[in-house]
Amino acid sequence: MDIALAGWAWGMRNIHEIALIIGVVALLPFFFFDINGSSDQAKTAGATVLIGVYWVFEAFPIPVTSIIPIFLFPVMGVLNSEDVTPLYFNETIALFFATNIVALAMEKHNLHRRVALRTLLIIGDRPRTLVLGVMLICALMSCFMSNTATTAVMAPLVMSIVQSASGTPAAIKPSYREFSDSEIEISRSVRQEKVDDYGEVQDGYLSSNDLPYSSVSDDGCAADEVADVHTKKQGASKFMIAALLGTAYSASVGGAATIIGTGTNLAFVSQFEALFPSPDAPDISFGIWIVFAAPFVLLCLFLLWLWLCFMYMRDVSDVNISCNELERLYGQLGPVKIEEGIISGTMTLMVLLWLTREWWGTEVPDVGDAVVAVMGALILFASPTFPRDPDSGAVTIRWRERLLNWKDCKNISWGICLLLGAGYVIAEAFTVTGLSSTLGNMLSVVGNVPVIITIFICCFFVSFITEVVSNVAMASLILPVMAELAVASGEDPLVLMIPVTLACSLAFMLPAATPPNAIVFAYDVLRVSDMVRTGFVLDVGGVFLLTVWSYFMLPPIFGVEYGVVPAWAFDNATVV
Numbered sequence: 001m002d003i004a005l006a007g008w009a010w011g012m013r014n015i016h017e018i019a020l021i022i023g024v025v026a027l028l029p030f031f032f033f034d035i036n037g038s039s040d041q042a043k044t045a046g047a048t049v050l051i052g053v054y055w056v057f058e059a060f061p062i063p064v065t066s067i068i069p070i071f072l073f074p075v076m077g078v079l080n081s082e083d084v085t086p087l088y089f090n091e092t093i094a095l096f097f098a099t100n101i102v103a104l105a106m107e108k109h110n111l112h113r114r115v116a117l118r119t120l121l122i123i124g125d126r127p128r129t130l131v132l133g134v135m136l137i138c139a140l141m142s143c144f145m146s147n148t149a150t151t152a153v154m155a156p157l158v159m160s161i162v163q164s165a166s167g168t169p170a171a172i173k174p175s176y177r178e179f180s181d182s183e184i185e186i187s188r189s190v191r192q193e194k195v196d197d198y199g200e201v202q203d204g205y206l207s208s209n210d211l212p213y214s215s216v217s218d219d220g221c222a223a224d225e226v227a228d229v230h231t232k233k234q235g236a237s238k239f240m241i242a243a244l245l246g247t248a249y250s251a252s253v254g255g256a257a258t259i260i261g262t263g264t265n266l267a268f269v270s271q272f273e274a275l276f277p278s279p280d281a282p283d284i285s286f287g288i289w290i291v292f293a294a295p296f297v298l299l300c301l302f303l304l305w306l307w308l309c310f311m312y313m314r315d316v317s318d319v320n321i322s323c324n325e326l327e328r329l330y331g332q333l334g335p336v337k338i339e340e341g342i343i344s345g346t347m348t349l350m351v352l353l354w355l356t357r358e359w360w361g362t363e364v365p366d367v368g369d370a371v372v373a374v375m376g377a378l379i380l381f382a383s384p385t386f387p388r389d390p391d392s393g394a395v396t397i398r399w400r401e402r403l404l405n406w407k408d409c410k411n412i413s414w415g416i417c418l419l420l421g422a423g424y425v426i427a428e429a430f431t432v433t434g435l436s437s438t439l440g441n442m443l444s445v446v447g448n449v450p451v452i453i454t455i456f457i458c459c460f461f462v463s464f465i466t467e468v469v470s471n472v473a474m475a476s477l478i479l480p481v482m483a484e485l486a487v488a489s490g491e492d493p494l495v496l497m498i499p500v501t502l503a504c505s506l507a508f509m510l511p512a513a514t515p516p517n518a519i520v521f522a523y524d525v526l527r528v529s530d531m532v533r534t535g536f537v538l539d540v541g542g543v544f545l546l547t548v549w550s551y552f553m554l555p556p557i558f559g560v561e562y563g564v565v566p567a568w569a570f571d572n573a574t575v576v
Helices: 002-013 015-031 039-057 068-075 081-089 091-108 111-123 127-142 147-162 181-190 238-257 263-275 286-312 324-332 338-355 369-382 406-411 414-433 435-448 451-465 471-488 494-503 515-521 528-558
Strands: 398-402
Touching (some): 068 081, 081 091, 091 369, 127 147, 127 238, 263 414, 263 471, 263 494, 414 435, 515 528
16 A cells, blocks of 8 residues: 555656656657558647647646647658647737736736726625625636736735634635645646646746645555645634635636637637638627527626525624724725726727727728727827825826836736637647548537537536646647537537537636646645535536537527528638
């Protein structure tokens, strides 16, 4: 037993190095046989396996793995380097890049913090309503910011509220118990680092050093994942648990409402454009996506709240909320600044242009969503600052100090740009070599399965696998398969691609599933068992809701016809 445990611990400690070798070993056999008579298809499959292994087990940091296609596909003779490199900054990635800049402006000038605090003060002191309000704020912020930044802002505010309630411990902050050196080595191995929707946190990644880990008992036996990792404060209330879980869950789900809200949505757009380049293919615009996804997100949030109420807030008679701390924090922000007004106006203009592009876009058909986003970013770079004299209150204009400058952009999620680009290259290789068509023929055996069952199974699989795998990496790998599976089943590719994309945001069970989960878990309140027993029901219920919503709403919004493969799905290079 001790030998087996020691071997397991060694393997987990060295999983990154082992994966580095496994990926290469998995690639080599594909050089010695053909797929459907094509060596290029075999090489593409092998390269995808290698990249997938490296993404899942993080043999390299995920952004580093994401640049492997630039080297691998040209060297193998599958794609030309002149064709590969432009895919790393196409329109979809430009859209993400520009909207990320706008989000950074919000953070720099504390607009997001002001909106959150003001809204919480308006909501008032009723416990259940307060949690619902927090969830709606988190979801709204996640539509335009990374879910990590949203949770990092909201979690301390939520703790300030719940600590004022009677019976809750005061001054609870992220807290970790001390580990011995041997414990640290094994505990790091059992939970891999995982990037968020935007792939990055702080200076690059959500470091494993910043996350809570599983512990090891004094006798050397690995503790169960469901055991306490922290020293829990015995007086932590159920209301506090509900508030923290609501913050994390809504930040993860909220980003699904907009194309720019999460990396998985952008990965879907880029994959769809690469796999189906026909001009007759539908345009996945900001407006049409929000019409489909936003009502689902709102419904999902409401059901999340109901479940949290059932689990933790059936009796809140002893919870007395005080908003004094919020009023103090809001007062520290001072009066509304002109810079905040400029940012708000710019964002409002961008959203209005995105939502109305079907009308004005006919006059300027070459202008897409990315152009609107870049326009917004340029407005912020061009705007001056308006400092206020603390004594007299007089406002001056400073053109030399712009509202946003390039130094502020050091925190742009460059890693997700590379990850999206890698997904685009993989999809392009699938299309050019005909591997997607071959894969579709192989999957044709599922053609007799009812489409609603297929949607549920695919979404269920993706939802649970993203508990342990980066959701953007998962989307990049699985979406080409889903596209061909749909076509092989005689369905529109959107029938599976859209639900599966949204399913990537339904990961509620584990602290490592998403950075929002990890952030709230770092507070000395939650146990893993709290997340597991709450999140499992939400995972299953969310997938069921998503399946039903997609089945009934895809036809009227996206024009999907069940049992019919549109002509544009065949109008690409995969036809053989």
